[in-house]
Structure formats: C-alpha cells, structure tokens
Amino acid sequence: MRLFFPFDYFLFFFIIIMDLVTGSVLAAPTKTVIKLSPPPITQHTVELPLNEYHALAILALKKVSTSQVPRPYNAPLHSFTALPTNNNQLIDINNNNVRDDYERLLLTQYRRPEYVAMGVLAAAHWDRLAATHTQEDRIPLITAITLITNNIAINQCYYSLQQIDNMLVSPILHYFNTEQRIVIKQQSEEKLLRIIALSPFSITFDPQPCQRFTLLAESMLQTTFSAN
Secondary structure (H helix, E strand, C coil): CCCCCHHHHHHHHHHHHHHHHHCCCCCCCCCCCCCCCCCCCCCCCCCCCCCHHHHHHHHHHCCCCCCCCCCCCCCCHHHCCCCCCCCCCCCCCCCCCCCHHHHHHHHHHCCCHHHHHHHHHHHHHHHHHHHCCCCCCCCCHHHHHHHHHHHHHHHHHHHHHHCCCCCCCCCHHHHCCCHHHHHHHHHHHHHHHHHHHCCCCCCCCCCCCCHHHHHHHHHHHHHHHHHC
16 A cells, blocks of 8 residues: 655645546646746747748848848938839838838847748748739739739748747738738739639648748749859
8 A cells, every 4th residue: 555645645636626627537647737828939839931040041142131131211212222013112222122121120020030031931922922913914823823822821820820929920011011012912812813713723721831931942042043
C-alpha cells in the first residue's frame, strides 16, 4: 500500500478539482496550462512561411532596410519614380519598386524581418493585381486563377497568424490606403473573376495558405537571379 506524502495529497485533490471544473475524466495526471494571452510567436509555436535567413534575403534583394528607407520630404515631382500600378502619385525615391509610404509602414510596424518580407511579397502580388486594371491585352486564364488564389491565400495566412499573434495586422489596408486604390483593387478582382467564371475550373481554399508566401519568395529570388 502506497503512503501519500503531503505533496501527494495536494496533487491528488488538485486532479479531482480539475475533473469537476472541466467535466472530464483524466486518464492520467497531466500538466494543465492556462493561457491568459497568446505566447510570443516563434518557430516553435507557429510555422512561418519564411525563416529569418530567407526573409533577410528578400529584404536585401529589394533593398528594404531601416537605413535605406526614404524619409518623406518635399522634392520636385519630376524626381519621383511612379510605380505602374494605378494613377495615384506613387513615390519610390530609392527605386526599389516598393512604394515609400508602404515601405516605411512595414519597417515601423513590424519588428520581425519575416513579417516585413511577407509584406514586401504581398505588395509585389498586389502590384500585379492592380496592373490588370488597365491591361488591354487578354489576361490568360492561368494568370487570373493564380492572382485570385494568391489573394485568398494571403488573406487566409494573415488571419491564421493573427489567431496566435494578436498584435499582427495585415498590411493590406495600408497598401490600398485611398478610395481610388480600393476601387482599383475591387475592379481588378471582378475582372479576373469574370475570366475564371467562363472556365470549367473552380477556386479551392489552400489547406496551407501560408505556403503561398514560400512560393512567392522562391519566384522572386529565382526570377532575380536568372535575370542576373
């Protein structure tokens, strides 16, 4: 017969109390963890689509850093480089194809290089999406499907990460931050959906939406290296 020591009594009654509270029967003593707030996001709590090494490679490729981000100032309009996404004045002083106000936002809001790189990759996709608004050439079906499924996966990924890191905010509203840009986004999506509607294919939800960022990163890196 086993004798209970004081600690044994405490553990015994603790397990009984937990049974009454949860209404479940514990098959064996287990450690109960009460989460008062989401834990800091790490590679042990969520699988990010980019590790720090690949995130830094993307940021180096696009020349996005706190030391290089342009500061807002009043310069002659002819010195600005406009990104070919819509008719708004898009300022890209450092010529890295990332809109300066959006670039500053990423570096200010996100402390993790993985999040900054994800914002850069998302912007590259949104650039291509917005460019279809004024595209007169026929848009291939595969392009329409890719852009729409990228849209869905990016939104799903940010939503799933927000369930763990409640401080994370998707940068989409900072990218489409004017009424005109929102209209262009909506009309571009409608244009692509009309193309898809005429095809026998259907859009499905990706079971691992964050992996789309991995594919976007691989495409960006491969395209740049092959061009060089």
